[in-house]
Amino acid sequence: MSQLAAARYGKDNIRLYKVHRNQDGMQSVVEMTVCILLEGDIETSYTKADNSVVVATDTQKQTTYILAKQNPVTPPELFAAILGDHFIKTYPHIHAANVSIIQKRWTRMTVDGKPHPHSFYRDSEETRDVSCRAVEGKGLSIHSGINNLLVLKSTGSAFYGFHRDEYTQLPETQDRILSTAVKSGWLWDTFPTLEDVKRQKGKFDEAWEQVRTITMGTFARDSSASVQNTMYKMCDQILAAVPGVQAVDYSLPNKHYFEIDLSWHKGLKNTGKDAEVYAPQSDPNGLIECTVTRKGGKAKL
Incomplete structure (x- = not known):
């Protein structure tokens, strides 16, 4: 049955x-x-x-x-x-x-x-x-978000010191292009009634502006050791800036731009510090996600 x-x-x-x-x-x-x-x-x-x-x-x-x-x-x-x-x-x-x-x-x-x-x-x-x-x-649970905010910076990102074993081929880098399509969300404390949502409606636009500003500002200014660390900094700042939010989540695909070795053509230098021409990649790509809550809080991705 x-x-x-x-x-x-x-x-x-x-x-x-x-x-x-x-x-x-x-x-x-x-x-x-x-x-x-x-x-x-x-x-x-x-x-x-x-x-x-x-x-x-x-x-x-x-x-x-x-x-x-x-x-x-x-x-x-x-x-x-x-x-x-x-x-x-x-x-x-x-x-x-x-x-x-x-x-x-x-x-x-x-x-x-x-x-x-x-x-x-x-x-x-x-x-x-x-x-x-x-x-x-039981009230109303609201989750706000930003999706498909495409950002890129041409320097200021590194990736080194990661685990290596017999399956690892990726070289370490102190400087790389970092690009991603930002998907971010923030979960509000539960609203007991619709009237509570109406009374606090002004904070939704304000939070959306703050999250966008923090996301882009941190992305641009951070000397990124990894996407993981940069996204955590974003979450931490959002929780500090937006009362009433209990959790923040990010999902960031790593949109790769690979150097092109042109040395085969008359010794033309286009790698490392001489790299200027890159090949944008579609897939496969890295995908990094996290959820950050206030201390003592619990939330799922």
Whole structure:
């Protein structure tokens, strides 16, 4: 015999765009992709073909659009909390709602030296990622993040003193190119209610700015002995700068740029201190991850 051990379902890839029109003619825009997954007393839809417990995924999509019209969608942490809270309060048999939001970048154009009131451009593929888990009677757990922030520095990174054995071929280096696509996240202390999220909504944008500033500043200034050590310094500074965050995580792929030996061509020097031309590599690549909590705290990657 079998039993249903866990189940959740919902609507993924809900594309949402909202424009804010101010009376002075200045407009702002937000574009995001939303995913909703619901949990609760839904097992009979799986085991007995009983669809009476199913809140249709199209209903979830339409709910997203209606709530976006009736509420602010920024910061995304707030909108995710509004959605999650709605589902666990509207449907008695739904006990948990998981909402994920990926917010894309639209940056205001500067035209003739002035911010243009209604024109924007995509300046990178970086996204602002948010997930919220709303659980009946237990509050809202919110995880904020940055993804695909591509950074590179042409010097100031080393990698040496690592373990060597019969399988090791990599040479040590005191100077190398360091590049990565930053994926970082920070877990907030649990919010007891939606009203608590609303009261503290201002800190979400502030934290996002602080994390980006710390990430890029540390990346640029640190004389990096390893990606591991540099990312730990980032986490440590974020925890010191952002009260209310209990854990910070990073996932950094090491995007390699290899020297090209051109000595075969008339003794042309292009390695070591003479290296100027490199071959960017796609894969394989190193991948380094960590989670750093406040002392005594626990969190999973």
